[in-house]
Amino acid sequence: MANITKSFVDNISFTRSKQQIYWDEKLKGFGLNVGKTAKTFIVQFDVHGKAKRKKIGRYSQALTVAKARDKAKNWLGDLAIGIIPWEVEAEKRAQTITFKEAWDKFIANKKDKGNLSAKTIRNYEHSIGYLKGWYQKDMSKITHDMVEEKHRKIGKEHGQYQANSVFRVFRAVYNYALKIRRNLPMNPAFELEWYKESRRKNAMPPTVLPVFWKMLDEHIDTPMRRDYYRLILFTGLRRASASSIMVEDIDLGAKTLHIPAPKGGEEKAFDLPLSDYLCKLIEGLLEDNDSEWLFPSKTSKSGHIVEPKEPDFVNKLEDETGHHVTIHSLRNTFTTVAESLDISAYAIKLLVNHALPKSDVTGGYINPDVERLRDPMQRITTRLLSLVEPEEKGKKVVGIRR
Numbered sequence: 001m002a003n004i005t006k007s008f009v010d011n012i013s014f015t016r017s018k019q020q021i022y023w024d025e026k027l028k029g030f031g032l033n034v035g036k037t038a039k040t041f042i043v044q045f046d047v048h049g050k051a052k053r054k055k056i057g058r059y060s061q062a063l064t065v066a067k068a069r070d071k072a073k074n075w076l077g078d079l080a081i082g083i084i085p086w087e088v089e090a091e092k093r094a095q096t097i098t099f100k101e102a103w104d105k106f107i108a109n110k111k112d113k114g115n116l117s118a119k120t121i122r123n124y125e126h127s128i129g130y131l132k133g134w135y136q137k138d139m140s141k142i143t144h145d146m147v148e149e150k151h152r153k154i155g156k157e158h159g160q161y162q163a164n165s166v167f168r169v170f171r172a173v174y175n176y177a178l179k180i181r182r183n184l185p186m187n188p189a190f191e192l193e194w195y196k197e198s199r200r201k202n203a204m205p206p207t208v209l210p211v212f213w214k215m216l217d218e219h220i221d222t223p224m225r226r227d228y229y230r231l232i233l234f235t236g237l238r239r240a241s242a243s244s245i246m247v248e249d250i251d252l253g254a255k256t257l258h259i260p261a262p263k264g265g266e267e268k269a270f271d272l273p274l275s276d277y278l279c280k281l282i283e284g285l286l287e288d289n290d291s292e293w294l295f296p297s298k299t300s301k302s303g304h305i306v307e308p309k310e311p312d313f314v315n316k317l318e319d320e321t322g323h324h325v326t327i328h329s330l331r332n333t334f335t336t337v338a339e340s341l342d343i344s345a346y347a348i349k350l351l352v353n354h355a356l357p358k359s360d361v362t363g364g365y366i367n368p369d370v371e372r373l374r375d376p377m378q379r380i381t382t383r384l385l386s387l388v389e390p391e392e393k394g395k396k397v398v399g400i401r402r
Helices: 006-011 065-080 085-095 099-113 118-134 144-158 160-180 209-219 223-235 239-243 276-286 311-321 327-340 345-351 370-388
Strands: 020-023 030-034 039-047 050-058 256-259 270-273
Touching: 006 065, 030 065, 039 065, 050 065, 065 085, 099 118, 099 160, 118 144, 118 160, 144 160, 209 223, 209 311, 209 370, 223 239, 223 276, 223 327, 223 370, 270 370, 276 370, 327 345, 327 370, 345 370
Parallel strands: none
Antiparallel strands: 020 030, 030 039, 039 050, 256 270
């Protein structure tokens, strides 16, 4: 028998051959098993008159004598009333899930289903990186107060839009975890006080469009890059969809452009009707182009341009007009012009590949036929052409400069 204290355990020597067990003189059933390389806490108990032993764990900074003694006392108390404590603990562990485990299962599920684009997955991974400090936390221990505090911290240090983005992903991961661990408490982001977000619409007004059009030629030297801006303005495509157009997806005979993997993934693939102007624009881009991409790049890993950086053009246009133009400005201008022509809201949504509202019963019956969208597209093109180069002295001067 021994008084198992920190001093006793520290000073006891490892054995040279057989293991040596020391039983505690104060807590019956609590012992220390000393071997050649380790000192391990154990408990001993009776099952139908036979002695059984169970390892508590190795002596370490994590498992001190005091912690081992408390655990032994709790275990022996449970065993006395017929409860097998380590089985209860194992069952409890099986019901817990760390934030990292939940995230890994969530993103694996999304990838398996293929309902998220590669870009969206990258955005999710970027957002979740702000929560690395929570990776090993038990999901059930993440509280509403923790979420609120972290949300405010990210908002202050990285911006309010980023904070909202991070916790939209967190909310989705937690909701997924609730499906596989139904014992989790309510989602702690459920009543999060989100930062207010305003829709960032920055369409170019009619007074800016002619200046924009003229300055394309004056301040962007590469014809292909100028046409990239023109194509987005006249199609309303998103940046990624426009920059990654493949030649095989263009059908000038049918006057259509296929977008196989837009925002939302392959399930959102759609065909876009090409106006007469767009056909001429694309014909010019295809001249002497032996690449698989409409907008090829020799310096890009993907083989196509990613997003042309034209600071000289953007800055000079802003100096001239007071309007800061981004790639998304062109998409917003397209939709704004379409709305000004009283084109059906459904037609506009289909042209820019916006999802129709799930609650809209009528929208559920609409079949997005590309030919039905051809007339709206041509009307938008005609209006844009009249805005970028207004009639001067009785004649129009619209053309595709290369």
